[in-house]
Amino acid sequence: MDFRKxxxxxxxxxxxxxxxxxxAAFAYDLERADFFKLIGLYLAVFFLSFKLIQMQKNNFWLLAGAALLFRLIFLFALPNLSQDFFRFIWDGRLITTGWNPYRYIPNELIEMNxxxxxxxxELIKGMGSLSAGHYSNYPPLNQFLFAISGYLSTSSILGSVIIFRLMIILADLGTLIFGRKLLRSLGLPEYRIFWYILNPFxxxxxxxxLHFESVMVFFLVLSLYLLQTRKWMISALVFGLSVSIKLxxxxxxxxxxxxxSTDKRSLNFSKLITYYLLVIATLAISFVPFYSEEIFSNFMASIGLxxxxxxxxxxxxxxxxxxxxxxxxxxxxxxxxxVLPAISLLIILGLSFFRNNATSRQLIENMLxxxxxxxxxxxxxxxxxxxxxxxxxxxxxxxxxxxxxxVVILSYFAYSNPEFQENPWLLALEYLVVLYYLGRDLFQRSKPQVAY
Structure with a gap:
């Protein structure tokens, strides 16, 4: 026997x-208020996952199998770090019984004869007073996924959670497939996809x-892959689906x-406008089943909060x-x-008009x-x-x-006390780390790059 092997x-x-x-401890033996246990588990699994990817970065199927295994461990657990899933279940069951989630506030609806x-x-209590006191702010395609769960699981909260979880796992598998394809198409190391797929975060x-950003990311990655392979019209439709999950x-x-662009000096405005119109049309069509006179004002009121x-x-x-x-x-x-969103918009416009976005890599970098x-x-x-x-x-x-x-896990300290007070020192530590690494990346950008 070869003991080295x-x-x-x-x-x-x-x-x-x-x-x-x-x-397993995260899923079945952790309370959100237990901050030190939360941090300990997270740091441990982050370190182990980081080393696993480093050691086995060329073993695609082992890492892919591990990613699926880790997700399946959570399958029968109720989320313990977020209560948003109660609102997901509420909206889904609301749709299947003929009620429009954009027209009614849960606290008001439950009082109707x-x-x-x-x-x-149970759902009202679980989602909390903040969510129960406002209109739904989840876009239409997200609502459609909620409705699937509402149709398949009419009286079991755990059953609904399992359905949501399977949807998210399937989305992550899609991200694995098309993210890997996009990396390959861009000439980048394929194993980088595991810094997302195997990331404990x-x-x-x-x-x-059960946050559906995972589904949004899948559609965005698929859209970028289609754009890279010059299927730009389908890319626009898929991009619209991504927006219809999260705005x-x-x-x-x-x-x-x-x-x-037709060349380095001129733009193909017909393609650009068509792309924009297809994205907006996809989003608009997704709202049609929920249309009412109040839908826009109610939805925007919730977003504005x-x-x-x-x-x-x-x-x-x-x-x-x-x-x-x-x-x-x-x-x-x-x-x-x-004011701050206006500044964000100005920055985005600056990135749009004053930086080069002619290639997919440049476009993605400016998106980042x-x-x-x-x-x-x-x-x-x-x-x-x-x-x-x-x-x-x-x-x-x-x-x-x-x-x-x-370091974003430090933000969960707020849930470790009854007043939900954040710790300014932990927040400072989080953002100092982020800014340090951002600054280092910018400083080292002109140096020869090392694959990671």
Whole structure:
């Protein structure tokens, strides 16, 4: 027997077994308030996953199998770091019983005499007063996925969770396939896709906590792959589907301005306008089944809350807010919530008109910068928002998103106390790490690149 081969075979198995044990503890033996256990488990599984990818980066099927295994561990667990899934179930069952989730607020709907919904009280309690007091803000294709669960699981919360989880796992498998194809097409190392697929942040926040950014990322990656292979009309339709899951990719549309070019000096405006129209038409058509006179105002009112009322895990905004307290003596979120998005828009327009987006790699890099600027200027940065910039970073030479997905777990400290108070020192540590690695990436950009 060749003991050297046996040792090489056993090592990744030990790493996979250890990760599986930590993920099982995450899924079935963790409360969100237990911050130190949360941090310990996360750091351990992050380190093990990082080493596993480093050691086995050329063993595609082993890493792909591990990624699927880690996700299946969560299959029968209720999410323990987020309560959003209760609203997903509510909206899905609402649609299957003929109610429009964009027209009715849960707290008001449950008081109606003619209203009946399986486990309504339990769902209202689970989603919390904030969600129960506002219209749904999830775009139409996301609602369609909720409705599938509502149709297949009419009276079981766990049953609905399992259906959601299978959808997200399938989306991640799609991202694995087309992300790998896109990396290959761009001449980049294929194993980079595992910095997303095997990233504990993705596994825990998407499969574990049921955030549908995973589906949005799948459609975005597929759209970029189709664009790279010159199937630009289908790319536009798929891009529209991505927006219909989560609105965030909509901010990336200006970056296509000089992508469609007939040569280095002129743009093909017909292609550009057609691309934009196909994206917008896809999004608009997805809203048709939910159309009512109130839909636009209700939907935008819910979206507007994120800019003018909510604040969590912010960076630049918290500095602006502190200055506001010193100068004005009160929280200036309503003003900052309007000014900071405007600055984000100006940055995106600058990236669109003053930087080269003629190739797919240049386009993706500027997409990464655009989303990063948006997040750094946002009033609310939930951990799962990092999914899209993490994926985009794989197609560039920038590595700072890997560091951000490690330190973003510090934001969960807010849930370790009854007042949900954030720790400014932990937030400072998080963003200092992010800015350090971002600065280092920018500084080293002119030097010879090393694959990661």
């Amino acid at each position: 046996l040792k090489l075979y056993q090592t990744p198995i030990i790493f996979i077994f250890s990760c599986s044990a930590f993920y 003619n209203f009946s919904l399986s486990q309504a009280v 993705i596994i825990i926040e998407m499969t574990g906590n 965030l990719p909509l901010m990336l549309l200006p970056l296509f301005f000089n992508y469609f 994120w800019f003018g009322k909510f604040e969590f895990n912010a960076s630049i905004y918290y500095l602006v807010r502190w200055v506001g307290f010193q100068v004005k003596g009160y929280n200036i979120i309503e003003t900052a919530g309007k 910068f655009a989303v990063t600027a948006y997040l750094l200027l946002s009033t609310t940065v939930h951990p799962w928002y990092l999914a899209i910039p993490l994926m985009l970073s794989l197609f560039t030479e920038f590595k700072y998103m890997l560091a951000w997905t490690l």
